Amino acid sequence: MTTPGARRWTPLAVVGLLAAGGLAGLLVAGGGAVAVHQTNKTEFCTSCHVYDQFAANFRQSTHGTNPVGVRADCVDCHVPDNNLVNMLWTKARSGAQAYWAYYIEGIDTPEEFAEVRPELQEEVHAWFKSHDSQTCRSCHSVEAMQLDQQPPAARASHQSLSAGSGMTCVDCHVGVPHGRASDG
Numbered sequence: 001m002t003t004p005g006a007r008r009w010t011p012l013a014v015v016g017l018l019a020a021g022g023l024a025g026l027l028v029a030g031g032g033a034v035a036v037h038q039t040n041k042t043e044f045c046t047s048c049h050v051y052d053q054f055a056a057n058f059r060q061s062t063h064g065t066n067p068v069g070v071r072a073d074c075v076d077c078h079v080p081d082n083n084l085v086n087m088l089w090t091k092a093r094s095g096a097q098a099y100w101a102y103y104i105e106g107i108d109t110p111e112e113f114a115e116v117r118p119e120l121q122e123e124v125h126a127w128f129k130s131h132d133s134q135t136c137r138s139c140h141s142v143e144a145m146q147l148d149q150q151p152p153a154a155r156a157s158h159q160s161l162s163a164g165s166g167m168t169c170v171d172c173h174v175g176v177p178h179g180r181a182s183d184g
Contacts, residue, residue, distance in 0.1 A: 039091060045074035048102055050113040054178050061177030072177075077135050078124075118181040125170055133169035140169070 038044060046055035058064045063072040075081075079090050101107045107116060128136070142162045147155045160167055174180055 036088075036091070039095070040073060040075045040079075042073045045078075048098070048108075050102065050108060050110055053110060057178045063177040072139065076139070080131060080134055081138070082134065121175070121181040125174065128170040129168055136169040136173075 042055075042058070045051070046058075058074075063077070065071070075091075078094065080086050101116070107113055142158050145158055147158055150158065157167065157172055161169075170176075
């Protein structure tokens with residue numbers, strides 16, 4: 001029994017509603033994909049002028065320029081790509097923190113940024129430690145290293161990484177590729 005005045009959905013209305021929903025879903029997914037792609041670029045990450053020194057250090061490092069022509073972008077090191085949710089969460093959290101620091105706290109000069117840089121470097125170092133330098137290891141595999149061609153200390157450290165020593169890349173490679181906070 002139908003209620004007086006109630007309308008029934010016609011097949012055409014159902015198809016139209018599904019098509020509109022599908023189109024809306026495609027637009028959201030497409031817009032999201034474009035946003036992720038645009039925010040994956042180093043140019044986006046370094047667009048705030050307080051990051052000028054980071055950008056310069058990066059360009060001069062082996063991550064920014066090297067004989068084999070492989071270049072890492074900021075997201076290759078600072079955003080895990082092991083799953084979509086983790087990647088999006090990290091990008092959103094990092095973006096919100098940068099926005100807050102830049103626009104709310106007013107850290108908008110290189111000098112002001114230099115004051116908070118040691119604390120920020122500690123936070124990033126702790127993040128790399130807690131993630132076992134996963135983003136480093138996505139490019140730098142101990143198994144692929146030519147350990148016999150490394151200096152003895154480097155060889156021993158890299159071998160201990162494979163042996164489950166609890167050490168991770170940033171224990172030795174602090175400040176790569178931006179330089180240590182104490183370096184200015």
